[in-house]
Structure formats: structure tokens, C-alpha cells
Amino acid sequence: MTAVRTDERQDGVVLVTIDRPHRRNALDPQTVAELHTVFADIAGRPEIRAVVITGAGSAFSAGADLKSTPEDFDRTEATPTAALLGAATSELARTMAAQELMASLFERIHRLRQPVIAAVNGAAVGGGFALTLACDIRIACPEATFGAVFIRHGVSACDMGTSYHLPRLVGASRAAELMLTGRVFDAEEALRIGLTVDTVPATNLIDTALAKAAEIAAHSPLAVWMTKETLWQNVDAPSLRHALDLENRTQVMCTATGDLHASFAAFRDHSTSRWKPL
Template sequence: MIVEITEPGLVVLTMNRPERLNALGMGMVEEMRSALTELDDDPSVRVIVLTGTGRAFCSGADVQSAVEGFGAPDPDKNPVAGVFRVQEQIASLNELIHRMKTPVIAAVNGAAVGGGFSLALACDIRFASESAKFGSIFITLGVSSCDMGTSYLLPKIVGISRAAELMLTGRKFDAEEARAIGLVQDVVDDGDVVERALQTARQIAANSPMAVWMTKETLWKNVDAPSFRHALDMENRTQVMCTFSGELLNAFEAFVHKTTPTWKDL
């Protein structure tokens, strides 16, 4: 992984295995988990842009390494348990992104398929280059398309029927279709997608760190709210907490004096 502070508060985190199209080997999964955890613990980091080196954002699981790793089964070990542990390790990366207080924007610069597709879904916002390709291709490999959070996130982003069609066919689709179905917010020329993501990152970073954290957390909690009343209760409690952080008074004073608020660090 390459960690680059492009300007105060903004970090570009780049998957750097271009020879494998940034495939998710266990080494890269752990490296990314470590980098994301460290960045999320750093109060100076306001927004993270996630992208890939070379022709791909992320081509999914590192199939070549997995095939090379298959040897004679150990008769004393349960093969299901072993695979389940690996599955949990990889899937927990997307859970980490989803639960982080720091917003993560995917700058999809090429193929985002399989696990790479799920990784993009786990990010809060997505932008794509013209050459980007997407696909929930697990089903074409003989396993379920319900993997790494896809069955939870994709229907919430594009709708249940559209998600069903994409997951059951396993077909790949381009950036323009991704924009048309609401999967990505914008499509830009190749080479410009990170800067496009940074434009939105700057807008986010201009807001109070506390307000950004509580907005991300409450938004994703209320996606699963069992009722409108539950969602309102969560919002009301969050607003009271944010109000007593002092940021609202800070904003009011800045408005009166026609200045820019100076927000408190987390």
C-alpha cells in the first residue's frame, strides 16, 4: 500500500500490486487493514481516497496465490473451518471501512470485480474513470455472489431488483452503466479519477470532524432502522450530542462575523 498525504487532512491510499491487478492476497488485506486502522486513529486525517496502481482498482481475490496454496488436505484439520477463517479475515476489511469514522471514497481507475467490486461498495462514495469495469463475478466461479457484504450493500445502493440481476448473471458492466444505476456519482477521463474524488473530499473536510463522523455513523445505522420512529430517535440523540460539542455555537459566531469556523479536532 502507498499512503500519500496530498494536502492537510486528505490521504490517498493506493493498492500497489499492479502485476496482479491489485488482487486481494492476504498480505495486501492485512497491509490495508493496518493502514486504514492507523489512518482512522489519526485525528488529522479527515477523508481517505482509495484507489489502485496501474490498470485496475482491484481485480478481486488473488486466485493465482490461492491455487498455488492448495496442497494435499490435512486429514486432522477441518477444511471448512480453514476456508471460513480466511473468508472472515477478508470480509472484515470491508466491515472496517464501513464502520470507520473517517469517510472513504473509492476512486475506481479500472477493473473493480469480485472482491474489488465489494471493496468499492464498502466505501461511502464512488467515482469512476471511463475505463472502469464492474462486476459481481463470484457466481461465474461456481460460488455465491453473496460475498464480502455485496448482498447487503448492493441492493441498498442500486435497488433489490437491479442487484439481483447483476448478482445472478455475474455480468461485467462499464462506468456509464454504473453511473446510470447510481453505483458511482461521476465518471471522468482516465487519469482524473483521484482528483475528482479529492474535490469531494475537500468539501467533506471543510465540515466539522464531529459532524462528519456522526453523519456517517448515523446514516449507516439508519439504513437498517426498523421504523421511521427509530431513525428519528437516533437522529435526535445525535443532534443533541453534536449541539453540546460546541460546534454549533462556533458556526453561529462565524456566521455573524462573516468568518470561517475553526472546528475542534476529534
């Protein structure tokens, strides 16, 4: 039995669904390893242009599966960290391996060439919250909830990239309040503070996210890749000069494909431009 389902669409969009509704899509090591495999495959397939990730049932992801045990990890090992997790004998080694397995997944998603949209269909707390933060865009239904809740359990709320992503998305002061209180907040607040870009009824959530992904996929593959990469790199730019230098080099590189001239020609001819593949 697989914990992750994929549905490839004709427009170059892939829908990835965490399929553990009986556990509110909690992320046990095997599920994380399967997600590693799925996103590694997506990264190597240039025909895939954008990704939507969601959860089955009424939750996006309740975070780390606290009820999982090393014995649950009994299928194909997908990463070196997963192999370590299966072989580790001490509790400290297993905890570190599980931490690295999940954190490296979120880094993989954030650094993926293709943009990733989180369709948040319910609770996204703990590791599930960190997963949404690693995505490029978040769209939620009214029933969605969010929270960096680790601090409630005696450990730091700085976990799985949360302390990196959240201040950059909502500001340092807002992030501090959310992380220090560990409170769970709703979709209305998420939209108001800029964490999500839209709130739509649950029945329309997946279609809305897929439509947004298709809108992105309609653009030049290289332009989308370079926009995502340059955007997130320049979030950390030490100065405007550094950001402009990276933008200038990226723009010049993109013009070398001929897509810009083809687009201008299509505009003059009132036709649709055909982009070159990667």
C-alpha cells in the same frame, strides 16, 4: 515490499493505493492484512479526516488473488485471522480464514469513522467490487468496470458484504439481476443506476476524488463522523420513528461541542469557522 502505499495530504486527506499492478491489484492475504493495518492506523488518528482508495495501474482491484498460496503470506501478520491463515493446515481452515480476513476488512472500512471514497480507475470485480461497495462514495473513470462475478465460478454471488450493500445502493431488483447474471457492467451504467456519483476522465480521477474528500474534510470532525455513522445506521432503521430518535439524539450531542454557535458567529462575521478537534 509493501502492497499498499499511503500518501497523506495537508488537508487531512489520505490517499491509499493498492500497489500490485502486475496482478491487477488482486487481493492476496498479505495485501488484505496490510490494508487492515493501514485502516486500523487511520481509525486511531483523528487528524485524518477523509480517505481515498484506488488501485495502481489500469485496474482498481480484480478481487481475490486466486493464484496466491499460503506460502505467499510470509511477512508480518497483522490480524488474528491472518495468524490463523498462516497456521492453518487444512484447506477448509485456510479458506475460512482467508474469507474472514477479507470480509472483516470491508466491514472495517464501512464502519471507519472517516468517510472513504473509492476512485475506481479500472476493473473492480469480485472482491474488488465488494471493496467499492464498502466505501461511502464511488467515483469512476470511463474505463472502470464492475461485477459480482463469483456466481460464474460455481459459488454464491453473496460474498464479502455484496448482498448487504448492493441492494441498498441500487435497489433489490437491480441487485438481483446483477448478482444472478454475474455480468460485468461499465461506468456509464454504474452512474445511471446510482452506484457511482460521477464519471471523470482517468487523468482527473484522483484529483477529483481528493477534492471531494477535501470538501468533506472542511466540515466539523464530529459532524462528519456522526453523519456517516447515523446515515448507515438508519439505512437499517426499522421505522421512521427509530430513525428520528437517533437523529435527534445525534444532533443534540453535536450541539454540545459549541461548533454550531461558532459557525453561526462566523456566518454573521463573514469569517471561516474553526472546528474543534475530536
